[in-house]
Amino acid sequence: MIYGVYKDITRHRLASYSIESTRYCNYSKDKFNNKISFIKPVFYDSSWQSNEYYGVKLTEKQLKSKQWYNCMLQIQNTYNNMSELNCPPDELRMILPHSTAAEVTMTSNIREWKHILSLRCSKMTHPSVQQIMIPILKHFQFTMPEIFNNVDYNKDFPKDKYAKFKLENNSEVF
Numbered sequence: 001m002i003y004g005v006y007k008d009i010t011r012h013r014l015a016s017y018s019i020e021s022t023r024y025c026n027y028s029k030d031k032f033n034n035k036i037s038f039i040k041p042v043f044y045d046s047s048w049q050s051n052e053y054y055g056v057k058l059t060e061k062q063l064k065s066k067q068w069y070n071c072m073l074q075i076q077n078t079y080n081n082m083s084e085l086n087c088p089p090d091e092l093r094m095i096l097p098h099s100t101a102a103e104v105t106m107t108s109n110i111r112e113w114k115h116i117l118s119l120r121c122s123k124m125t126h127p128s129v130q131q132i133m134i135p136i137l138k139h140f141q142f143t144m145p146e147i148f149n150n151v152d153y154n155k156d157f158p159k160d161k162y163a164k165f166k167l168e169n170n171s172e173v174f
């Protein structure tokens, strides 16, 4: 998930979390293919690249997507340059943005999941959180309808932006 999302979800104290450390990962090393993984934000529209290539005027949405893309590129370059200057991960992490991909494990009991999902699937929640929480809720509604069917969610959230996740048996849910 997007690194910035963990700040939102870890506010729910009756759950347990493990989050990939940015203090011990040097993304400029071979283990990470020498690059930082970024997750595209919900607003991102990748069509700006082809429009720019063909000289088509970019829309406002495409212009902001281009800004985000160029910013991530710049961060990655700076990160690699600082790494070459022997900066340790503790220093390198200071320039990592919210969009950095990070592995998060979260466990909780059913009652707390219901509470968290009822708060975090609403329109008021940050889109990057909805992106993860709505598909989780929908999966729970499918597998445990008697418990989760009365939890509401933002039905206007674009389905093509739902996060994809796999179950333990490797079957893909969305």
Ligand SMILES: Cc1cc2nc3c(=O)[nH]c(=O)nc-3n(C[C@H](O)[C@H](O)[C@H](O)COP(=O)(O)OP(=O)(O)OC[C@H]3O[C@@H](n4cnc5c(N)ncnc54)[C@H](O)[C@@H]3O)c2cc1C
Pocket (backbone or CB within 6 Å): 011, 012, 013, 014, 115, 116, 119, 120, 124, 125, 126
């Ligand atoms: C849309 C949205 C916007 C938000 N915006 C902001 C914001 O702008 N700024 C901000 O700071 N936060 C924000 N939050 C976070 C919010 O303030 C809460 O911190 C968050 O929702 C967790 O609340 P919770 O009741 O689920 O969890 P918890 O605080 O973990 O509480 C869960 C339940 O357990 C009980 N509990 C928890 N710990 C203990 C304990 N040690 N002893 C006894 N009882 C305990 C609580 O009383 C509660 O009943 C936002 C949340 C949402 C959903």
